[in-house]
Amino acid sequence: MVIKMDPMDMMVADANSEALGIPRIVLMENAGKCVAEKIFTISKKCKVAIYAAKGGNGGDGFVTARHLIQQGYDVELYFIGTESEIKSNETRMNWNIIQNLGLYNSSLNIFKIHDSSQIEPTHADIIVDALMGTGVNGKLREPISRAVEVINDSDAVVVAVDIPTGMDPRTGSVSDRAVMANHSVTFHKPKTGLLNADSKYVGNLTVCDIGIPMEAELFTGPGDILRLNRRELNSHKGQNGRVLILGGSENYSGAPALAALAALRSGVDIATVACPKSVSSSIRSYSPDLIVRDLSEDYVRFEDSSDILELSDSANSVVIGCGIGIKDETGLLLNEMVEKIQKPIVLDADALKIVDMNVVKDSEKKLY
Numbered sequence: 001m002v003i004k005m006d007p008m009d010m011m012v013a014d015a016n017s018e019a020l021g022i023p024r025i026v027l028m029e030n031a032g033k034c035v036a037e038k039i040f041t042i043s044k045k046c047k048v049a050i051y052a053a054k055g056g057n058g059g060d061g062f063v064t065a066r067h068l069i070q071q072g073y074d075v076e077l078y079f080i081g082t083e084s085e086i087k088s089n090e091t092r093m094n095w096n097i098i099q100n101l102g103l104y105n106s107s108l109n110i111f112k113i114h115d116s117s118q119i120e121p122t123h124a125d126i127i128v129d130a131l132m133g134t135g136v137n138g139k140l141r142e143p144i145s146r147a148v149e150v151i152n153d154s155d156a157v158v159v160a161v162d163i164p165t166g167m168d169p170r171t172g173s174v175s176d177r178a179v180m181a182n183h184s185v186t187f188h189k190p191k192t193g194l195l196n197a198d199s200k201y202v203g204n205l206t207v208c209d210i211g212i213p214m215e216a217e218l219f220t221g222p223g224d225i226l227r228l229n230r231r232e233l234n235s236h237k238g239q240n241g242r243v244l245i246l247g248g249s250e251n252y253s254g255a256p257a258l259a260a261l262a263a264l265r266s267g268v269d270i271a272t273v274a275c276p277k278s279v280s281s282s283i284r285s286y287s288p289d290l291i292v293r294d295l296s297e298d299y300v301r302f303e304d305s306s307d308i309l310e311l312s313d314s315a316n317s318v319v320i321g322c323g324i325g326i327k328d329e330t331g332l333l334l335n336e337m338v339e340k341i342q343k344p345i346v347l348d349a350d351a352l353k354i355v356d357m358n359v360v361k362d363s364e365k366k367l368y
Contacts, residue, residue, distance in 0.1 A: 005189035007134040007169040008227065013188065015223025016216035025090045027187075027210050028056065032063020032094075034208035035161055035185050039068065039126055042157055042183070047074045049124035049156070051147050053131045054081040059091030060161050061130025062098045069107045076124060077102075080113045080131065080143055116146035127156045129179045131165040134191065139176040140166050152180050160184040163191055164201045172197030188212045220346070228267055241268040244315035245322060246308060246337070247349075248275030249330075250298040252323030253282040255349060259322045260290050274311055276300060300330045309340060317344045321351025330354060 005013075018024050039048060048068055052061035058079070065075045077098065086092045102110045113119055129151060131144055140148060148166055151158060158181045163169045166178025172193035182203040186194055187210045194202055216223070231240050243263045247256035253275070260271035260283075272291040273283050276298050284292045293311060295304040312318050318341055324330055331354030338345060338355060347355060 004192050004195050006192055009217070010134070010188065010191065011226055012221075012223035013212050013216045015226060016219070016221035017212050017223075019221045019223065020213060020215060022211060022213065024088075025093060027212065028059050028090045028094065029063055030210035031060045031161075031187050031208070033067050034187070034206075034210065035060060035064040035128065035130075035159065036067035036071075038159060038183060038185050038206055038208075039064075039073075039128070040071065042159070043125055045072045045074075046125035047076070047123070048126045048128060049076045049078065049122040050128040051078045051080065051131055051151065052128075053079075053144065054085040054087070054091065055132065055135050056088055056091055057130050057133035057135065057161055057165075058086075059088060059094045060133075061128055062091070062094035064128055064130065064161070065098055065108065066094075066101060069101065069105055073107065075108050076122060077108065077110045078113055078119070078147070079110065080119075080147055082112075082114065113143060113147075116143040119143055119146045119150055121150055122154060122156070124154075124156050127151050127154055127158045128161060129158060129165050129181060130161040131179075133162040133165070134169040136163070136166060136168060145177065148177055148179050152177070157182045158203070160203075162186050163193060164197075167193055167197055167201055169193040172201075174198075174201065225266075231267060237269045239269065241317070242270040242272070242315045243268050243317050243319060244311050245271065245273045245319045246275075246300070247320070247322035247324045248273070248279045248283065249300070249323055249325035249327075250276060250278045252325070253279035255323030257283045257286040257290065259319055259348070261287060263319075264289055272311060272315070274304075274308055299325050299327055300333060302329060302333055305333060305336060308337060312337075312341045312343055315343055317346065319346045319348060321348040321355075324350045326350050326354050328354075331356075 050061045050065050052058035065077050068075050102108045160181035164179040164181045169191045170193055178201050180200050184202045185206045187208050245256045245259050256273050260273050263271045274293045277294045278298045280292050280294045334355050
């Protein structure tokens with residue numbers, strides 16, 4: 001089974017990798033080297049034209065160019081955009097490096113393209129599409145559109161970096177035109193669009209490991225903040241998310257209260273805490289913004305099952321485990337909840353001790 005990845009998941013994994021101590025510049029270096037190594041298998045020491053733009057995809061292209069000239073390839077680098085438009089520190093760093101090398105290496109020619117009239121057909125043997133990748137949003141604008149036209153009109157072997165420019169990275173659809181690649185080199189995992197697209201755009205797909213650790217996806221990190229939607233100014237209560245927190249026990253009231261307050265602070269409109277009666281008053285005292293629903297007297301029991309499921313129906317996501325205790329009955333109930341609640345679930349604190357991980361693995365829903 002091919003494990004595919006939504007482009008947002010990739011952005012999250014990138015950011016979480018950096019939080020784990022793996023700089024984005026390392027991931028970009030590995031990505032560009034992967035593309036160069038793919039070219040090494042296609043042809044030896046030929047002429048390569050690289051079309052790169054201002055984003056991270058372009059940064060991958062700059063790294064590719066460096067590795068190619070080090071192995072004796074003749075490289076034409078067409079940078080479409082202006083230096084002031086480069087926002088990524090990693091892309092800017094690699095742009096500066098490749099410019100410095102261009103001063104001394106006759107195998108590298110750099111062309112700065114500002115408008116469509118400057119884009120002429122190339123006679124390269126291989127073309128690298130490092131223009132937009134997952135940054136595509138609707139119809140391509142000039143001069144990117146003209147560059148895609150020139151690439152497709154060429155007789156060269158075309159290698160796309162991550163995603164062929166012009167293809168929707170989520171669906172694989174093409175609204176106007178897109179690069180028709182002979183080879184696509186994608187990173188970490190294939191994006192959903194690559195698996196859904198017409199093969200005339202993707203060509204032969206290579207998935208390259210660039211060093212993103214499993215932990216960057218398995219554990220919630222700073223990158224997961226990217227998933228939060230921007231609030232609309234005219235939105236009303238409930239449109240920006242409802243979260244249910246299932247937790248608390250006779251000795252622990254702070255954990256579920258703090259989790260609910262954190263949810264509200266992140267932008268959620270409604271945070272509901274389902275907890276034992278013995279701690280409900282304490283949790284209510286934290287803030288009038290919290291909605292508290294009473295369960296059994298001193299800890300979460302089997303008899304609470306129907307109430308919890310009913311509350312989960314109106315939630316967008318569910319947090320389970322904050323201060324919930326480690327009683328056997330509670331653990332068996334939580335296993336049932338993981339199976340039956342049809343919403344994204346975050347397992348936290350005591351839940352990690354008492355939930356059967358085999359139940360988690362068998363669940364088809366998204367768990368964190």
